[in-house]
Amino acid sequence: MRPVPIDRERALPTQANDPAAQDQQGSALAIETHGLTKRFGERTALDGIDLRVPRASAFGFLGPNGAGKTTIIRTLLGLTSANSGTMEVLGHPMPLERAQALQRVGAIVEEPRFHMHLTGRENLRLIAAVRGPEVHERIAPALARVGLSERAGEKVKSYSMGMRQRLGVARCLLADPLLLILDEPTNGLDPGGIQEFREMIRAMVEQEGRTVFISSHLLDEVERTCDAAAIVDRGKIITQGTIAELAGGGVARHELILGVDDVARALGTLGASELVLESHRSDEGIRVVLAGAGGAESAARVNALLVGAGVGVARLEPVRQSLEQRFLEITTRLDATPEEVEA
Amino acid sequence: MSTAIAWQMTSVDFLKLRKRRGMMIWSFLLAVAPVLIYFLVSAIQHSSNPGRYGPAGGTHNFTDGLRVIALFFGPLAAVLIGVEAGTGDASAGVFRDLVVTGRSRLALFATRVPAALALCCTMIGVAYGLLIVGTYAFASNLPTPGLSLVFNGLGFALLATGVVCVVAVGFAALTTSKPAAIIALIAWQIVASPLIANIESLGSARAGVLSQALGHFSPVHVEGRRGEIVTMSQGTAILVTLAWLAVFLGLGAWRTRKMDA
Numbered sequence: 150m151r152p153v154p155i156d157r158e159r160a161l162p163t164q165a166n167d168p169a170a171q172d173q174q175g176s177a178l179a180i181e182t183h184g185l186t187k188r189f190g191e192r193t194a195l196d197g198i199d200l201r202v203p204r205a206s207a208f209g210f211l212g213p214n215g216a217g218k219t220t221i222i223r224t225l226l227g228l229t230s231a232n233s234g235t236m237e238v239l240g241h242p243m244p245l246e247r248a249q250a251l252q253r254v255g256a257i258v259e260e261p262r263f264h265m266h267l268t269g270r271e272n273l274r275l276i277a278a279v280r281g282p283e284v285h286e287r288i289a290p291a292l293a294r295v296g297l298s299e300r301a302g303e304k305v306k307s308y309s310m311g312m313r314q315r316l317g318v319a320r321c322l323l324a325d326p327l328l329l330i331l332d333e334p335t336n337g338l339d340p341g342g343i344q345e346f347r348e349m350i351r352a353m354v355e356q357e358g359r360t361v362f363i364s365s366h367l368l369d370e371v372e373r374t375c376d377a378a379a380i381v382d383r384g385k386i387i388t389q390g391t392i393a394e395l396a397g398g399g400v401a402r403h404e405l406i407l408g409v410d411d412v413a414r415a416l417g418t419l420g421a422s423e424l425v426l427e428s429h430r431s432d433e434g435i436r437v438v439l440a441g442a443g444g445a446e447s448a449a450r451v452n453a454l455l456v457g458a459g460v461g462v463a464r465l466e467p468v469r470q471s472l473e474q475r476f477l478e479i480t481t482r483l484d485a486t487p488e489e490v491e492a
Numbered sequence: 493m494s495t496a497i498a499w500q501m502t503s504v505d506f507l508k509l510r511k512r513r514g515m516m517i518w519s520f521l522l523a524v525a526p527v528l529i530y531f532l533v534s535a536i537q538h539s540s541n542p543g544r545y546g547p548a549g550g551t552h553n554f555t556d557g558l559r560v561i562a563l564f565f566g567p568l569a570a571v572l573i574g575v576e577a578g579t580g581d582a583s584a585g586v587f588r589d590l591v592v593t594g595r596s597r598l599a600l601f602a603t604r605v606p607a608a609l610a611l612c613c614t615m616i617g618v619a620y621g622l623l624i625v626g627t628y629a630f631a632s633n634l635p636t637p638g639l640s641l642v643f644n645g646l647g648f649a650l651l652a653t654g655v656v657c658v659v660a661v662g663f664a665a666l667t668t669s670k671p672a673a674i675i676a677l678i679a680w681q682i683v684a685s686p687l688i689a690n691i692e693s694l695g696s697a698r699a700g701v702l703s704q705a706l707g708h709f710s711p712v713h714v715e716g717r718r719g720e721i722v723t724m725s726q727g728t729a730i731l732v733t734l735a736w737l738a739v740f741l742g743l744g745a746w747r748t749r750k751m752d753a
Binding site for chain 1: 592
């Protein structure tokens with residue numbers, strides 16, 4: 150069954166975007182780890198992880214299956230202990246100030262699990278009872294927020310996967326979280342559900358000032374939803390930064406694809422211009438890497454340059470840097486032998 | 493943790509248990525059905541052959557019924573309830589969500605105990621109510637237990653089953669496996685305990701068997717087959733009972749605190 154649309158009009162009462170509430174929590178970072186290491190016997194699941202997740206952002210934690218995504222989430226939440234390293238959640242050192250740190254954290258680890266023999270509302274009551282008496286009044290708004298008010302009286306075993314994901318989010322919202330940690334949150338959702346979920350995440354970040362930490366192996370999902378990301382593989386963070394930085398290989402790259410009537414003259418003109426860092430033929434036409442900040446203005450200047458040189462421009466298309474390309478570059482490099490990398 | 497939060501957590505733990513339909517049905521059957529069957533069979537026997545079979549009620553049958561509730565079938569119901577309380581969150585995969593709230597794991601463990609006890613006492617209370625009704629209704633010309641014995645009997649039934657229930661909570665939290673905990677505890681209760689109690693060469697070591705210690709709190713003589721009740725002082729019985737509670741509550745709390753959620 151298709152998930153019910155999110156009801157944004159009935160948003161939760163929140164303190165997430167209240168600066169005073171954030172000040173009380175201290176750090177400007179929602180999550181900060183240094184040298185975090187976790188071993189399972191001989192296997193090193195996390196190998197010296199240094200992670201910095203800014204507040205009020207959607208942060209993707211991207212990596213292939215088995216890279217260590219769930220392990221770092223479990224470690225951050227105190228579900229398992231680290232072997233070495235330090236970590237802070239919302240400015241509180243973990244596990245020293247675990248209770249204070251987790252007071253304003255909502256999390257779904259792996260998949261949302263519930264007591265199937267209880268209703269959706271009863272499952273939220275369980276968590277509300279554990280969190281404190283004031284949390285009970287958040288149950289109805291949380292259910293409304295995820296569009297489950299009308300089905301809240303039904304047993305969870307009758308819920309679809311999408312509804313369980315939504316109920317999991319509602320359970321997170323009971324904490325009025327400054328930080329939401331979601332492990333593969335779109336698993337099992339249909340395309341409509343994914344779109345609605347994405348919109349909900351963006352609203353939480355942009356309208357309510359919450360921080361959302363999303364682990365995923367879905368590159369496209371992270372690229373569409375997150376402001377920044379870290380790429381993790383084999384227990385190590387390979388790189389982290391904004392999505393544009395990651396896609397551009399550390400700096401934001403701005404590229405154009407050009408279709409022209411005289412390729413040789415166009416390449417000559419572009420090669421002599423300070424506007425262009427690099428230009429070459431490609432299957433799609435001429436691929437141009439711009440020297441400046443990019444954007445529509447740079448594209449217009451390149452167009453004017455070519456037209457001025459007597460080159461007819463049939464096509465001028467900005468290239469959207471793909472996180473997937475960058476991810477594949479990184480993981481391909483990791484898979485390569487040292488000799489291949491040198492070559 | 494404030495009293496209000498502890499009360500709320502216990503309330504929802506009780507909710508989780510009472511909504512577990514399968515467990516409720518089985519534990520209710522184990523607690524109540526034997527009493528009903530006992531009176532039904534005794535009443536039928538008495539009506540078919542009054543010369544050979546006495547009335548189904550009275551003090552004698554109250555004693556047998558109390559033994560059934562407190563030492564045989566009641567503990568089995570208590571095991572089902574205790575195991576469900578001890579493993580419910582972990583087996584549903586919800587334990588990690590409770591831990592993520594930041595609430596102490598010991599608090600999460602501790603509130604299961606009164607919830608399980610509340611349900612166990614309710615079940616045993618209903619069964620004991622039936623026993624009292626049957627005892628008086630079918631007494632005919634036989635003597636009936638006085639008020640003091642009725643209350644002492646209730647206390648004994650609740651104590652004997654409640655201790656088993658609490659031990660089951662701790663043991664189940666230790667194993668984290670519902671089937672394994674149920675099989676092990678029921679096997680201990682109905683096979684191993686009587687067997688050990690009957691091995692006379694074990695001597696006073698048999699006093700360590702929980703059901704033997706609990707039997708000493710009975711307000712009526714509950715001795716069954718030869719050697720089934722091990723001789724021990726009231727003090728020893730109290731110490732053995734407390735030791736069982738302390739060990740299994742301690743192990744359950746330790747496991748809940750240490751395990752990966």
